[in-house]
Amino acid sequence: MIPNAQRPMLHFLLILTVASTVGLQGWSILFNNFAVEVVGLDGAEVGLIQSIREIPGFLALLVVFVLLLVREHRLAAFSILCLGLGVALTGFFPTLGGLILTTLIMSFGFHYFETTNNSLTLQYFTTTTAPLVYGRLRSIAALASIGTAGLIWILGGLLDFRWMYLLLGALVMILACWALCLKPSRPDLPLQNQRMVLRRRYFLYYFLTFMSGARRQIFIAFSLFLLVKVFDYSVRDMTILFIINNLINFLFNPLIGRAIVHFGERRILSVEYCGIICVFLTYAFTTSPLLAGAMYIVDFVLFNFAVAVNTYFQKVADPADIAPSMAVGFTINHIAAVVLPVVGGALWMLDYRIPFIFGAVLGAMNLIAVQFIKTEKIEGAGT
Known part of the structure; x- marks a missing residue:
């Protein structure tokens, strides 16, 4: 049972987890077909983009310095906004350079959200409730993955890649904007080291x-x-x-x-x-x-x-x-x-x-x- 004082952060993270899953799964499901059929990439170029996608994961430690400028829950929501923007723009730049750029935007959003998601979960929930929250977040992510696949299956017969990416990215950005309007933080938690x-x-x-x-x-x-x-x-x-x-x-x-x-x-x-x-x-x-x-x-x-x-x-x-x-x-x-x-x-x-x-x-x-x-x-x- 999650205490009432912790529920605002739980709802905040649930919204952003759904948004993150929709964005990443949507991008991933469409990526290979888009890269081959529209952009015309070969295996080496696809491998290059997949490697570039991991660069923001290496740079996750920069979150420490970003937190000097913005509060952590705000950074989580802005990260999802960045993820949605990268997904939405993907179909409008059907070149190798364009795909590298939009992949980096999307990936920075995803990796920075994952970093702040873990951090907020461990800060706001006790040692007895944090595992339960992790379980609930991953459960809702699995359900969102199935829903995203179903949505793409339906849209695949109606829209081309550009508009599917745009629609999925816009949905992610709407959820991020909704999260930005929430105030899930609490003033009674220990201040985090800013180094x-x-x-x-x-x-x-x-x-x-x-x-x-x-x-x-x-x-x-x-x-x-x-x-x-x-x-x-x-x-x-x-x-x-x-x-x-x-x-x-x-x-x-x-x-x-x-x-x-x-x-x-x-x-x-x-x-x-x-x-x-x-x-x-x-x-x-x-x-x-x-x-x-x-x-x-x-x-x-x-x-x-x-x-x-x-x-x-x-x-x-x-x-x-x-x-x-x-x-x-x-x-x-x-x-x-x-x-x-x-x-x-x-x-x-x-x-x-x-x-x-x-x-x-x-x-x-x-x-x-x-x-x-x-x-x-x-x-x-x-x-």
């Missing part, structure tokens, strides 16, 4: 955040490619998987939040990493398309367990360190976004099993690391 924070006692959080980014890249870059390249999944097959995944996320994310509260971060993350080891090894050695698809669904569910890394940090951090640490953590999380796809792609060319075996090794390292999680509050601000 970059790096502390030795947060090392475990930094390590788990980096490893979570590495795991995410293997999931994004190679799991879907495995299903299509090795097991010959069709577009229809992938669409069914997309719907199943998001329905499961809608139903189970609130349960994941409750499980974190009940069992604690160490046990939940241990389950995640044990599951990752099994999933990645199955990817590597199965010859069954159905089993590989089932593992993708399990992989998708386990991906949501990673919120326990943030709730662990909430329990051990100084309250004033949350905003700058979320910005630094988001940058650390994205280091793997540049390295792993390139290295993993080279390893794939030797044997497609190697990236997944490597992922299982990363899972084992994480499993060992999370055994050092202590969730009692650490007092003092030592460095």
Whole structure:
């Protein structure tokens, strides 16, 4: 049960989460077809744009300095406005340069919102309610993903790419403007440090955040490619998987939040990493398309367990360190976004099993690391 004092921020974050999901999912669903059919890009140019899309994730630490100029909840809403603007403009610049520009605008909005979203969740909700809020936000995001896909399916028969991007972007911007009119902040919370924070006692959080980014890249870059390249999944097959995944996320994310509260971060993350080891090894050695698809669904569910890394940090951090640490953590999380796809792609060319075996090794390292999680509050601000 969320206390009444926390509900304004919950409603604020729910609105922006829906807007963020509509913008990112809409952009992603249309991107490949738009890039090939309208802009005429080849594989190398599409890969370039996907790499450029990750640059704002590296620059998330700049949020600390932006917060010197604007309050954090305002920055969250402005970030969604930026995301919507990037999506809305995409169809009007059908060139490589234009697509790079609109992608950067969209991506800065998305990544800065994700940074402030995590920060506000950990600041405004207690250690017993934050996991529940994460579960609710991810549940509504899954439902919004399904709704966005359905909307694009309907619009696809009526509008061209330019107007679909414009309509989706305009919807996102309307929700952002609505959020800008809200006043969800509270004056009784600790002031956040307005400088970059790096502390030795947060090392475990930094390590788990980096490893979570590495795991995410293997999931994004190679799991879907495995299903299509090795097991010959069709577009229809992938669409069914997309719907199943998001329905499961809608139903189970609130349960994941409750499980974190009940069992604690160490046990939940241990389950995640044990599951990752099994999933990645199955990817590597199965010859069954159905089993590989089932593992993708399990992989998708386990991906949501990673919120326990943030709730662990909430329990051990100084309250004033949350905003700058979320910005630094988001940058650390994205280091793997540049390295792993390139290295993993080279390893794939030797044997497609190697990236997944490597992922299982990363899972084992994480499993060992999370055994050092202590969730009692650490007092003092030592460095």
